[in-house]
Amino acid sequence: MKTVIYNFRACWEVQTVQEVGGSVVITGRLTIPTADGDLLHYSAVASEPLESASKAPAAEVAASSCLRRAAALAGLGLELWG
Numbered sequence: 426m427k428t429v430i431y432n433f434r435a436c437w438e439v440q441t442v443q444e445v446g447g448s449v450v451i452t453g454r455l456t457i458p459t460a461d462g463d464l465l466h467y468s469a470v471a472s473e474p475l476e477s478a479s480k481a482p483a484a485e486v487a488a489s490s491c492l493r494r495a496a497a498l499a500g501l502g503l504e505l506w507g
Contacts, residue, residue: 434458435455435456435457435458436455436456436457437453437454437455437456437492437495438453438454438455438456439451439452439453439488439491440452440453440454440468442484444475445472447474447475447476448472448473448474448475448483448487449472449473449475449483449484449487450470450471450472450487451470451471451472451484451487451488451490451491452468452469452470452491453468453469453470453471453488453491453492453495454466454467454468454469454495455467455468455469455492455495455496455498455499457499465499467495467496467498467499468495469491469492469494469495469498470491470494471487471488471489471490471491471494472487473486473487473490
């Protein structure tokens with residue numbers, strides 16, 4: 426079964442940014458409207474060490490991971506991981 430989404434307008438929101446131990450922890454929510462006008466919410470959490478090997482800022486890496494996790498919970502982009 427193939428799902429088609431028309432007028433897709435999702436909203437990504439970073440809800441919290443915290444420093445815990447030696448890491449930054451991001452909590453975020455992805456909101457997706459349905460064809461019926463309802464809103465579906467998918468929340469996720471991700472963390473990244475402040476002293477990571479990545480050249481990108483830890484908060485940026487954690488936020489990106491958090492968005493990917495929320496999208497996966499919503500079933501978006503599953504073909505990329507299969």
